[in-house]
Amino acid sequence: MNLSKSFNLTPLFSKLIYLNKINISLKEEKILKKEIKKLKLKKIKNSISMSENIEILKIDKLNFLKNKLMEEVENYTKNILKYKNNFIITTSWTTNTKINESSKSHIHTNSMLSGVFYVECDEEVDAISFTNFNRSGWSLKPKEYNIYNSSKYTFPVRKNLLILFPSETVHTVEEHETEKERISIAFNFIPTGLIGERDSTLKIT
DSSP: OOOOTTOOOOOTTOOOOEEEEOOOOHHHHHHHHHHHHHSOEEEOTTSOEEESOSBGGGSGGGHHHHHHHHHHHHIIIIIISOOOSOEEEEEEEEEEEOTTOOEEEEOOOSOSEEEEEEEEOOTTTOEEEEEOSSOOSOOOOOSSOOTTTOSEEEEEOOTTEEEEEETTSEEEEOOOOSSSOEEEEEEEEEEOEEESOGGGOEEEO
């Protein structure tokens, strides 16, 4: 079959998942792990554990991490998505996942963007999955899966990896298969300044 080489593909209305590895020094890593160990955890029913503190990035000793994360958020929102508004962190917490634990599919409400930063993980098996529930009613089996035909897409995770995504994107913490505990920091963002226009205008300061 002869196909024209001049065709174009446009991933219209796609959900943009941003991944980047953050540079963390050994000194910073030591501080980060020390502060995480101080946090009290609460077990989520039939799932993982999370910190009782949901504003951990307000801890003074973690300012270095907050600043690094905000640099990535600015790159994602201003240089890629081309938004004019600045963004602020609303909530931030740790998630601790032990062997055989996982988290059900969920979204993050009352936020526009969300992120996960991996402090510890098993790079051989750990992953996060995103699911598209706004798909067609047709169920065809492709000869090869890609971002255009998949209803679920899984990313392997690495230590110091940051993932940013729209908060309404359905995601799942895959089952943890090894004894090494997976520790991550999750956080939510909202835009600030003037939003919308005319009778739908909102100002967040």
